[in-house]
Amino acid sequence: MADLGLDVLFKGRNFIRLLEGLGVALRISLIAILISIVFGTLLGILRQRENLLLKFIMRLYLEVIRILPQLVLLFIVYFGTTRSFGWDLSGEAASIIVFALWGTAEMSDLVRGALTSISVHQYESAAALGLSGAHIYLYVILPQAVRRLIPLLINLVTRMIKTTSLVLMIGVVEILKVSQQIIEANRMKSPNAAFGVYLAVFVLYFIVCWPISMLARKLEKRWG
Amino acid sequence: MDTQFIEKYFPLYQKAALLTVEIGIIGIAAAVIIGLICEMIIYFKIPVLRRIVSVYIEVSRNTPLLIQLFFIYYGFPKIGIRTDAKVCGAIGLAFLGGSYMAEAFRSGVEAIDTIQEESAYSLGLSRMQTVRYVILPQAVTVSAPAFIANVIFLLKETSVFSAISLMDLMFTAKDLIGLYYNTTESLVLLVVFYLIILLPVSVIGSLIERRLRYGGSGA
Numbered sequence: 001m002a003d004l005g006l007d008v009l010f011k012g013r014n015f016i017r018l019l020e021g022l023g024v025a026l027r028i029s030l031i032a033i034l035i036s037i038v039f040g041t042l043l044g045i046l047r048q049r050e051n052l053l054l055k056f057i058m059r060l061y062l063e064v065i066r067i068l069p070q071l072v073l074l075f076i077v078y079f080g081t082t083r084s085f086g087w088d089l090s091g092e093a094a095s096i097i098v099f100a101l102w103g104t105a106e107m108s109d110l111v112r113g114a115l116t117s118i119s120v121h122q123y124e125s126a127a128a129l130g131l132s133g134a135h136i137y138l139y140v141i142l143p144q145a146v147r148r149l150i151p152l153l154i155n156l157v158t159r160m161i162k163t164t165s166l167v168l169m170i171g172v173v174e175i176l177k178v179s180q181q182i183i184e185a186n187r188m189k190s191p192n193a194a195f196g197v198y199l200a201v202f203v204l205y206f207i208v209c210w211p212i213s214m215l216a217r218k219l220e221k222r223w224g
Numbered sequence: 225m226d227t228q229f230i231e232k233y234f235p236l237y238q239k240a241a242l243l244t245v246e247i248g249i250i251g252i253a254a255a256v257i258i259g260l261i262c263e264m265i266i267y268f269k270i271p272v273l274r275r276i277v278s279v280y281i282e283v284s285r286n287t288p289l290l291i292q293l294f295f296i297y298y299g300f301p302k303i304g305i306r307t308d309a310k311v312c313g314a315i316g317l318a319f320l321g322g323s324y325m326a327e328a329f330r331s332g333v334e335a336i337d338t339i340q341e342e343s344a345y346s347l348g349l350s351r352m353q354t355v356r357y358v359i360l361p362q363a364v365t366v367s368a369p370a371f372i373a374n375v376i377f378l379l380k381e382t383s384v385f386s387a388i389s390l391m392d393l394m395f396t397a398k399d400l401i402g403l404y405y406n407t408t409e410s411l412v413l414l415v416v417f418y419l420i421i422l423l424p425v426s427v428i429g430s431l432i433e434r435r436l437r438y439g440g441s442g443a
Contacts, residue, residue, distance in 0.1 A: 005302060067422050068415065069383035071394055076411055079286040083407040158286065167395070169387065176294065183298075195302035198295040202287055207285035 005192035009200055014182050018197070019160060021175035023206055028092060028167060028174075029160045033098030036160075037153070039100075040107020047112045058108070065105040071166050073098045078170040091172040106156055114149040115141065147223040155217035158209045165205070175201055229409045233400060240396040241417045247310060247390070248382045250422075251317025252375055255329045258318055259325025266326070267333060267355075277326070284323035288386045292316050297388040312386045317378055332367025333359060365436045372429035379422060393417050 009015050047058050055153075065073070078094040081087070089097075118141050126136040168176040179201055183193045226397040262277045291309075293316040296307065307315065336359055386395035397414040401407050 067426060069380040071383040073357050074412060075394070075397060075414065079401055079407050080411045113226055138285055162286075162288040164382065165290045167338040168290070170383075176290070178292075195299040198291070198299040202291050205287045205291055206283060212283060213282075213286055 003190070003192045004199075005190050005194065005196035006199075008182060008186050008193040008196055011186070015200075017178050017182065018175055018200060018204065021173065021178035022208070024054070024172065024174040025164045025167065026161065026208070028095050028099065028172075029157070029164045031096050031158055032103050032164075033160050034105045035096075035100040036103025036156075039104040041111050043104060043108035044111025045114065047108060048115055050070060062105045065102055070098065070102055071169060072161050073102065074166060074170050081094070086172045091167060091170045094170060095164065095167040095172060099164065101106050102163075103156065103160060106159075108152070110149060110152045110156065111145075114145040114152070117148055118144050151220035154212055154219070158212045159217070161209055161212075162205070175204070225412070226406055226409050229297060229404070229406050230413060233396075233410075233413065236396055236400075237393065237417050240391055240393045241421060243310075244379075244385070246249050246390045247313045247317065247385065248379050249390075251314040251382070252321060254314065254318035254380050255321025255325050255378065258322030259329055262322060262326035263329040263333065264314075266330065274433055281323040281326060282322055282336065285327075289316055289320045290387055292319055293384065293388050309385075309388050309390045312388055313382070313390055317382065317419050318380065321374065321378045323372070324377065328367045328374055329363065329369035332363035332365075335366040336362050359421050368436045369433050372425075372433060376422065376425055376429065379425060383418075 007019070043058060046054060049055075053200050074095060078089065078091060082089050082094075122140055122144070123136060126140040130138065165174075166175065167174055179197045183197055186193045247437050262281065263272045265277050293312065293321055296316055297309065297312045297317075300307065330433055340362070341354055344358040349357065384391065385392045386398065389395070399411045400410040404410075
């Protein structure tokens with residue numbers, strides 16, 4: 001059996017450092033997802049309005065954010081805006097901005113989709129029963145829309161977590177960067193560390209994302 | 225904006241974009257094949273293989289492409305499996321895309337009512353004929369939007385190839401920013417080239433989607 005370089009993981013604080021690195025990536029995702037939920041819900045509801053200008057602006061925002069790879073957006077914010085506006089932005093702050101912008105766009109689309117999927121009869125029946133505008137939303141539309149939304153939102157969370165692995169490319173010290181450091185430091189003693197360490201990273205990401213995906217699927221089945 | 229800079233480095237970006245498209249097409253084509261094979265294994269309920277396919281789908285969908293690439297490109301050589309960066313990029317894309325394509329095809333097949341299958345059998349069609357003439361034409365229509373979304377998603381994912389030192393668009397942009405500090409020009413070129421690649425796919429995709437919706441066979 002060849003040396004798989006797994007021993008490196010259990011030397012000193014290596015494994016804890018990997019987990020800390022994963023923590024950085026997860027922290028960025030969590031902050032970004034919270035911002036996205038707030039603004040995405042707001043924008044999603046606003047997109048229901050029949051205002052053409054508003055609709056056009058939202059559509060433009062959504063399409064622009066969606067057509068470009070997230071890594072390009074990261075580059076624009078991290079390298080581009082800092083150069084153009086002369087401000088100082090840490091890699092982590094830049095990532096949070098980008099992922100919040102992206103998450104908000106995706107979330108607003110999910111919210112809009114969930115709201116439009118509620119049949120018009122629901123609105124009309126509620127109105128016929130004498131409910132006011134706010135009450136229609138609160139008691140009839142939202143409870144149904146939220147059930148359709150939550151599985152999709154959970155899926156967005158896993159996508160967010162997976163995408164935050166990109167922050168390595170703008171110099172944020174997260175799990176992959178820590179892996180590189182560990183592998184470099186152990187180059188002489190365990191030359192095969194790259195296999196073991198990257199395998200561990202692979203497995204760690206899977207352990208984080210898989211239960212979340214399963215939960216989404218379960219809820220989708222139950223409420224679908 | 226330094227137009228001379230843009231003129232000078234335009235060909236460099238062109239080369240990088242061609243590389244992105246080349247690996248993208250190979251990777252996506254492989255992903256479609258993997259997806260089809262996986263879906264067939266699931267559809268025909270082939271015993272052991274079915275388990276393997278569902279494990280593969282979970283693993284591939286719940287890990288980021290960047291990590292998959294690092295593992296294949298930097299990890300595998302340590303156990304004696306060495307791959308060229310280009311091949312590695314295509315393999316990574318195929319590994320990631322295969323599961324997404326399988327899911328897209330599955331959603332298409334699952335959307336077909338069992339009555340279609342039963343009617344086909346009662347008309348005397350064999351299992352293969354049923355799949356070929358009844359299930360597939362309808363399934364393709366249903367799964368087209370997910371399929372197109374996957375193609376765009378996978379093309380966008382190619383942006384991480386620079387991490388395994390492929391001279392793609394991201395690599396070129398970062399290199400030029402580092403060398404000449406012409407950040408704005410480098411980024412404008414980057415965005416323009418990504419739009420050249422992605423916009424046509426997106427527009428053609430929505431056209432196809434619209435066509436298929438008109439042709440929706442009574443569904």
